Structure formats: C-alpha cells, structure tokens
Amino acid sequence: MNLRKTLLAASVAVFAAVPAFAADPVKIGMITTLSGPAGYLGQDIRDGFMLALEDGKLGGVPVELVVEDDGLKPGQGKQIAERFMGEEGIKLFTGIVFSNVAGATVPDIVDNDAFYVSPNAAPSNMAGKECNPNYFVVSWQNDSLHESAGQNATNLGYKKAFVLAPNYQAGKDAIAGFKRYFKGEIAGEIYTRLDQTDFAAELAQVRAAKPDVVFQFHPGGLGITFLRQYEQSGLMKEVPMVVAEPSMDGVTLAAVGDAAIGLNVTSHWNSDFDNAANKKFMAAWNKAYNRPVTYYASQGYDAALAYASALKATGGSLDDADAFREALRKADFESVRGKFAFGPNQHPVQNWYSLKVEKGDDGKPMLKTVGEVLKDHGDAYAAECKM
Amino acid sequence: MTLFLEQMLNGVQFGVMLFLLAAGLTLIFGIMGVINLAHGSIYMIGAYAGTWVAAETGSFWFGIPAALAAAAVTGAAIEFLVVRRLYQRDHLDQVLATFGLILIFNQTITILFGRQPLFVSMPEMLGGSVELLPGLVYPVYRLAIIAVGLLVALGLYLLINKTRIGMLVRAGSTNREMVRALGVDIRLLYTLVFSLGTLLAGLAGFMAGPILAVQVGMGEQILITTFVVVVIGGVGSIRGAFFASLILGVVDTGLRAYLPGLLRQVMVGPEADALGAGISSMGIYLLMAIVLLIRPKGLFIRNS
Numbered sequence: 001m002n003l004r005k006t007l008l009a010a011s012v013a014v015f016a017a018v019p020a021f022a023a024d025p026v027k028i029g030m031i032t033t034l035s036g037p038a039g040y041l042g043q044d045i046r047d048g049f050m051l052a053l054e055d056g057k058l059g060g061v062p063v064e065l066v067v068e069d070d071g072l073k074p075g076q077g078k079q080i081a082e083r084f085m086g087e088e089g090i091k092l093f094t095g096i097v098f099s100n101v102a103g104a105t106v107p108d109i110v111d112n113d114a115f116y117v118s119p120n121a122a123p124s125n126m127a128g129k130e131c132n133p134n135y136f137v138v139s140w141q142n143d144s145l146h147e148s149a150g151q152n153a154t155n156l157g158y159k160k161a162f163v164l165a166p167n168y169q170a171g172k173d174a175i176a177g178f179k180r181y182f183k184g185e186i187a188g189e190i191y192t193r194l195d196q197t198d199f200a201a202e203l204a205q206v207r208a209a210k211p212d213v214v215f216q217f218h219p220g221g222l223g224i225t226f227l228r229q230y231e232q233s234g235l236m237k238e239v240p241m242v243v244a245e246p247s248m249d250g251v252t253l254a255a256v257g258d259a260a261i262g263l264n265v266t267s268h269w270n271s272d273f274d275n276a277a278n279k280k281f282m283a284a285w286n287k288a289y290n291r292p293v294t295y296y297a298s299q300g301y302d303a304a305l306a307y308a309s310a311l312k313a314t315g316g317s318l319d320d321a322d323a324f325r326e327a328l329r330k331a332d333f334e335s336v337r338g339k340f341a342f343g344p345n346q347h348p349v350q351n352w353y354s355l356k357v358e359k360g361d362d363g364k365p366m367l368k369t370v371g372e373v374l375k376d377h378g379d380a381y382a383a384e385c386k387m
Numbered sequence: 388m389t390l391f392l393e394q395m396l397n398g399v400q401f402g403v404m405l406f407l408l409a410a411g412l413t414l415i416f417g418i419m420g421v422i423n424l425a426h427g428s429i430y431m432i433g434a435y436a437g438t439w440v441a442a443e444t445g446s447f448w449f450g451i452p453a454a455l456a457a458a459a460v461t462g463a464a465i466e467f468l469v470v471r472r473l474y475q476r477d478h479l480d481q482v483l484a485t486f487g488l489i490l491i492f493n494q495t496i497t498i499l500f501g502r503q504p505l506f507v508s509m510p511e512m513l514g515g516s517v518e519l520l521p522g523l524v525y526p527v528y529r530l531a532i533i534a535v536g537l538l539v540a541l542g543l544y545l546l547i548n549k550t551r552i553g554m555l556v557r558a559g560s561t562n563r564e565m566v567r568a569l570g571v572d573i574r575l576l577y578t579l580v581f582s583l584g585t586l587l588a589g590l591a592g593f594m595a596g597p598i599l600a601v602q603v604g605m606g607e608q609i610l611i612t613t614f615v616v617v618v619i620g621g622v623g624s625i626r627g628a629f630f631a632s633l634i635l636g637v638v639d640t641g642l643r644a645y646l647p648g649l650l651r652q653v654m655v656g657p658e659a660d661a662l663g664a665g666i667s668s669m670g671i672y673l674l675m676a677i678v679l680l681i682r683p684k685g686l687f688i689r690n691s
Contacts, residue, residue: 043502191647201397
C-alpha cells in the first residue's frame, strides 16, 4: 500500500545543518546538537567554548574549531567522528550534548587514540567499567545532578516525593540518582515520553497522590512545557518542586518566567558565582551574546580551558599522547565553578549548590545561589573504573 | 472518579488539538492526493507568528488573526509555488519536496527567532482554573481549547455538508476527474482547500503556544501522531478525522494514566513503570495497526 510506504519514509525524517571551515593549526572537532528543539544546548556549548579562545589560541597554541551538528542522532554523531578522524586527522574532540549520542560516538573516538573531553553528557556505563584513559568529563557524571537534588530534598525536610522523568537512559539515571540521596518515601514514579508535549495526564496523578514535593527531570523544551503546565494546573502553589540544573537552565527560566519563582534547583555552577574565572566568563558572555547564559555555556568554556591547559603544557604537540593525557589530568585551569579536580575515572570531583528562583533587581526571575548541598562530590561509579 | 473525569477531559483536549491538524491534512490528502509533510511546519509558523505579534502588541488576541493569516498565506504560497507542480507526481516525490520545505522553514525560523523557545502568556480571562465538579479543578484555557475545537468541527460539518463549496469538496474527494469534467475550477478549489487546512493548523499552533514551548521542530513532534489520526479515521474523511482524534486522544491519555498502575498490580514497581511507559507510547500505533488489519481504509470510510 503506497500510503503506508510513504508514511514510513516520512517518519524517517532527518535534518542537519553543516557549518565548517578549514585551516592549519591544531584542530579540535566539535560534534554537538545544533538543530531541533534541543539546538540551543549545543549552540551554547559551542559559543561558550569559543569565548575561551584568545585570538584563535588556546593556551597560546593556535587552534581551529571544526563544528558539526549531530542532529541528536547517535548514528550521525558516529559518522561525523569517523570522518573527522579519517579525512581531517583530528585528535581532539568535544561537544556532545546527549548521552545517547555520546554512547555511540565516544567509544569510537577513544579507541582510535584520540581524546574526548565531555562538556555535558556522562552516562553511567562510561564512568564505571568502560572508563577510558582518553575520556575526560568536565561537566558532571549524569547521576550526580540528581543525587544533589535528592540531597537537597532531604535537607529541605521533605518526606514524600513524586518523581517524573522521560523513559530513556538519562531519565532512569535521574530517578536512580535522586532516590540514592533522598531519604523519604516515594509517593509515585512516572516515566514520560521523550517526545511528549502534554503532561496533563501526569499532573492529574501528581495531584491525586498529594506528595510533599515533586522531583522532575525534563531537559530543554520538555522542561519548559512541563513547568508551564505545572503552574497552569495550579500545582505550583500546592506542591513545591526540586529539580537539578537540566530542568531549569537560563533559557528555561527566561521562557517560564514568573511561574518558576520559588523553585529549588541544584547546580554545580551558577552565573552569580563569585570567583575571578567566572566573572571573566560572564563579562565575556554578556559582551559577546545578547541572550541568557546557561550552564551548558559554562561547560563549553571549561572544556576549552581544559584543552588549553594541556596544550600549554605540551606546547601544542599531540605526538606524545601520554604527556598530553598527564597534562590534561592535572586539571591545571581556573574553572568557572571554583574548585575542580578529576577523580580516578577522570570525572569531576566538585561541590554542588542549592539555588532558588527569585525575582531579580530588574524584576525578572533569576537563579540565586543559597547554599552548599554536597561537598567534593565524585560519582558512584568511580570505584568500578580500572585504568 | 473525579480523577477519571479529569483524565477524560485531558484526552478530549488532546484529541481536539489533533483534530485541528488532522482536518487539514486529511482534506489535502483526500482531495488533492498530496502528502503534505510541511503541515507540521505550518503549525509552527502559526505558533511563531501569533506569539511574536502577541508579544509585540502585548495582547494575546491580536495574535490570533496574525497566526491565522500567516498560516493561510504560507499555505496558499506553498500550494501555488510547490504543491501545484506535484499533483501528477508519485507520493514519494511529494514527500521529498514537502520534506525539503520542513528543512527550509525550520532553518528560516532559526535565523529569524533563534533556537531559544518562545513563550506567550495566556490572556487574563483564560488563566487560572475552575471547579467543574466538587474536587474536579480544570484549567480554563484547556476548556477554551476544547470549545474552540468543537466549534471548528461544527463549522467544518456545516461547510462540508451544507454549502456549495462543501459539495464540491465532497465530490472532489470521491471523483476528482468527474468534478473537473463538469467544468469546476479545480485549481481554485485546491488552493482554497489547502489554505483552509493550513489555517486550521496555524490556529492549532497558536492555541498550543501558551501550553507548550514554541520552538523549532514543534511541528514534527505532532505530525506523526496526526498522520496516525488520518489513517485511522480514513483518508479524506473529516468526520473520520474528528472521531479518530478524540479516540486517539482519550486512548493515549488513558494508557499513560492508568497502564503503569494496572501493571503494578501484577509485577514489581520499577519494571511496571518502565513497561507501562513503553506500551503506552506504542498504544496509538498498535491501535492503527489493528484498524488497518480490520478496516484497511480507515474506520469511517465505507469499504467499496
């Protein structure tokens, strides 16, 4: 039947935009998500990374950033990586936003003796048994985000939580992470769809379960939709919410507006952090871009700083991979989050903070840092990693 | 019980949104034989145009004509410039061309508005919730969507069944060649139908604005479900699209709301939740498969 065949073809919708440029210096391959609803995440990682470049140099070494869009398709990410390594001879990689793309792409990169510094996704399997000496993470291990939210809910004295996350690996990690540090009881657990646009059915269940607190993980546009609908249903006044940073980044906040006031967020970085590196970053961001800053941008920036530290140490040479790796491992740079070190599995050991959404001086809601939730927090998988 | 009623209302509201999209899609497909993948883009364009005007003027109401006009004008332009050349071609060519349109529209919107989602606040009088029954609190805006959707359905019913244009549309969907042979300006009719279909998509897009995130790619998310509605209801049947939308809306919401709970009765918590979520997201496709097995032409088309 012709119709069915055509509809099948229609469902296989893939799209990509491909900006790229070419020159001579040390090439860094950035594979990231620039199209679709989650496109702003990759855009911020890219633009944050670019801010760290001084006259096209990282650590005094001329570099060239080659950017391609993975379109949130694991297969596409893998293909780009193969082409970057084969045709362009690129040895340094970064950029991937989503765990599913990272899972398909990163093993290929590190198996070919290239380096990968993750500015975002860090799925659990790659932090534990499948850790790799060429794989570094400057953001966080996925679970840590939600462990901090669980700890925050415990600290705030909530006893009965309702948890919601999309039905995919990172969603399951989120709920597992939250439960690991939340000491109360779970009143209900719902897995939503990754392409869901309407949460009315789930919100009705939350209302019926009468929890003390709601924890939800919905990154990007999903989170905006969820929060708006949560507020519209009147639940915001009845049941407070704790989330981790992916559910309440700067863009989400701008889109959700006043509805977000009072929300409890946990994060490893916030725009108001009082340290020299962050002030420099924020000034550069506000000068260069006329849009809200997100933590994705800060991670892109930190990934660039990490590469800069290693390039500086080796004078831009990648010939001695061991020396480059050693230099990278030292984490000899001023992270915008303050204290930062790599743990034994080359994932961050860092502090987690609680933030609250409040009305800023300009009348717009903003994220304000209120306290520390976890100190020198690593991840649950480091022990399984043997290098 | 009130929870059940609330879930049913949610289902109806979702169904009504689907109907606004599916009505246009099924008309275009049924009458012109064109698969228009760019229908989802029109939904997005309506949402962006309306949201932008609403933000610039500060009034939600000004957004409505803007959304409708932008959608209808874009629709007419697509028909005139692209689709008109595709009537005689294979469905695959049509898919290719209209898929190209999706890329163009997505990229254009990205250039114009950036990748950050936009947001429109709902008007004061539609904000908040009302207590329909004791314990059943429902957002006014969602009730308004249901009302608008039902009004559109009624309007379409009258248009198709009681007017001359409607007669031509009905005739066109059963025997295109004969209508042309009788000397009807089929080109004009096509452009009209296409614009009407896209107008409804634009309306749906704008109405979704205050509830969902207005963002690039929002149309593709809902397009696949809309195709399922068209297939279940029967290609070309507005009545079919209406009932299929409501059935789909209620089934989808019902599965999401109740399946994990039911599974939890027979198996361990986490597995039940994951399995329930998995099955409920397949639900509408299973329904489509069953309908195709029993009535390959759709529920509301008489088998000839």
